[in-house]
Amino acid sequence: MSDIAINKPVAMAGPRGKRPRPLFSPRNIMIYGTLFVAAAYYLLPLYVMVVTSLKGMPEIRLGNIFSPPMEITFEPWVKAWATACTGLNCDGLSRGFWNSVRITIPSVVVSIAIASVNGYALANWRFKGSELFFSILVVGAFIPYQVMIYPIVIVLREMGIYGTLTGLIIVHTIFGMPILTLLFRNYFASLPEELFKAARIDGAGFWAIYFQIMLPMALPIFVVAMILQVTGIWNDFLFGVVFTRPEYYPMTVQLNNIVNSVQGVKEYNVNMAATILTGAVPLIVYFVSGRLFVRGIAAGAVKG
């Protein structure tokens, strides 16, 4: 026995060391092949949008939509932003952009403020009936908007704010409430209950605990909620059409009116530039937020 132990460099026959893993094994080719094909399908429209928006109309009429521009022009972008015509006016998407900004910012702030307090109350200060109201809210998230739109029109009309920005902000707050409340409730419920108890022993009340203990701990979930709401409200079309007057139309509505307007010659390059411009804000939010975006939709969706 000891002899063998001393002569240790004697290598036995057979496999030894790191097992070879060929880079181009059939398995890898299949996996990466499928993934690359799928990625191409998902990237194609973005590519088409960009190249089309950078071409002049003559080139579009001649060439195919996948070919890169021979001569890059930014004119379509300028036109889409400043002078493209809807059926009503010809000041481009800029009006819709600023309307969307004016709609999105207050809607995001108000809806998150209300929903976070709701979620906090539901997680920590349950009262008789609070769970019932919450259940109605969550079930309500599945009711098609079309069912509730007209009653809301009536309510807003009675309040004298139908067609105004305020009205639309309220609508966004209402329809954002189920998912956001759920998000915040689950988050606050996941915090250790003892923290809340300790704060109560320290004598803090409803608002003191919310602002001084809970809020500072909930920053990540606030970011998630903001991502959810900014993209959701920016992308909204239905409420924009139903609850505002044309001068307040958000960007999506304006975009649709520009592209699908029946008057004049179709300028596909301008249309695509306008489309990119409208998609830019949520796309930027998406690329900047990365994992938080995934977390937001997963939290929102899975628990829904």
Add this chain to the structure above:
Amino acid sequence: MTGQAKAGRPNQLLRNLNAKIASIPMILTAVVIFFGGTLWTVLYSFTNSKLLPRLKFVGFDQYERLWAAPRWVISIENLAIYGFFSLIFSLVIGFVLAALMDQKIRFENTFRTIFLYPFALSFIVTGLVWQWILNPEFGVQSVVRSLGWTSFVFDPLYTPSIVIYGILIAALWQGTGLVMCLMLAGLRGIDEDIWKASRVDGIPTWKTYLLIIIPMMRPVFITTLVIIASGIVKVYDLVVAQTSGGPGIASEVPAKYVYDYMFQAQNLGQGFAASTMMLVTVAIIIVPWAYLEFGGGRKRV
């Protein structure tokens, strides 16, 4: 400590007063809008309201008229086709992509970013892009033809019989990334030891997926199904942007029917009846799910 004398039993209504005040928006939304609004719409669907809602009951007249309208029937057919294929394809594509992503691949983040970015875009943007790509004069059809295949025909948006599939392509592009993400989260939630055990037992990967992993992911599949399904019923913007319901009425959907009758044709009764039908459709999807999920012994709270 505060010098506040609390002699009597605190009033039950005043207890937690701040919490109750803070919950007023939620209570109003739940009770007035979600509950009251839904009841209101259902109630008025039995009236002959035209320009303004009026409480003149006409029984099921609106529903009879609804189901006699070719446009509504086409809308429902479209929804059925769109819904069926959209469910199948999103689940299959979503799961396959998630399973591939779960193979400890390189560039996972890049791939996920690519698959999910369409979900950040609005349906309007989605519809307009695909309208352009499927444009018969300049889009895919003309490109293939210019490659020499001159008789190639792929023109869904102007062919009534297949227009809904053109919308389906766009919808899948927009939504499968989300399904992939949900599925991936589900796959990641499965105990690593299951995989180790199946490897030691020598079970082929595809069999492990089919016989062990997918059954284990049942809850994820069900929630995903519900999310996709309730999204399908709401489909509206995509159709408006991509085809405006055309050609003719070939790509109409229920949500668009409701909007057009409520706000353009000024035939509120029809709009209410149609939206009530949408509600029924959703209920058919949701109620069995809610029963499975929350009924039957309250498995989770």
Add this chain to the structure above:
Amino acid sequence: MNSSVSIKDLSLNFGAVSVLEHLDLEIRDGEFLVLLGSSGCGKSTLLNCIAGLLDISDGQIFIKGKNVTWEEPKDRGIGMVFQSYALYPQMTVEKNLSFGLKVAKLPQAEIDKRVARAAEILQIQPLLKRKPSELSGGQRQRVAIGRALVRDVDVFLFDEPLSNLDAKLRSELRVEIKRLHQSLKNTMIYVTHDQIEALTLADRIAVMKSGVIQQLADPMTIYNFPENRFVAGFIGSPSMNFFSGEIVDRDDHKFVRVNGVDFGLDAYPARSPLETGRKVVLGVRPEHVKVDEALAGGEFHDAVVDIEEPMGADNLLWLKLAGQTMSVRIAGNRRYAPGKPVKLSFDMSMASVFDAVTENRI
């Protein structure tokens, strides 16, 4: 004697589920009372009721003679320490300590004074500027105790404060809490499932099971004279040996007969007459049995060694006696091989006899 916390006829139910039922408890001024029981016995619930964090269904709670049944937690004159420390993560240690005082709008000078005093007592002055995430478990729990300390209250409530710590830290902090109690002389109510903590810390222990206090007494009484079989079995590790048998009369002496083996009851301090024929359970702790050593007036019983578990200082022998398995604790240096026959002698003066039906001590 002055009563600090007094609970009268307290009941708590959640819907149809009754958690605490008609519970009475008097806690003396400056006393260290431990509520001991396994999880779900209602001990933490009782503590939360005392703190005012749970609304009770019926009964009254007095703290320092004041009826606080309907008071808010902050107005009850209590401080509380939690199992998970419950430190506010975004605040420094100093802010954590002063938060409650700021809410109560105390003058800054007073706040500073109290924080400084608490920090000195607990020796956490160097940590004051740190965030909880930068502290070790033991340091966090010290801060949590400090938060109760600064409130300058009469009653401290501890909800399993050491359960999240590892064994070594736990014993260190246990000593520290005891020292704290000795110097502050406050009333302390301490919930735990750990009998060592209970036995080492308590002036009195209340052993709880399904919302009912099984026995309330000082640790030594609880250990040596358990009121019923549950308390006997719950306290002590390894747990007490139990033998089911019946009382027999032989030559004018009472015995417990277990499978034909008789254990003499002459030395047993019975409270009530031991009627012949009564079905009983005899309980003997592992350390109250001698192996191959006679006790004064004791008899020998034949047993066979089954397994031995040497633990260093002690050696735990598992033996077969009268058809049952039992354990005996002997000195660590005395070793026995499995299968070896031995002679046991029981210290019946330290034994317990319970009625087989009511399970109460006789």
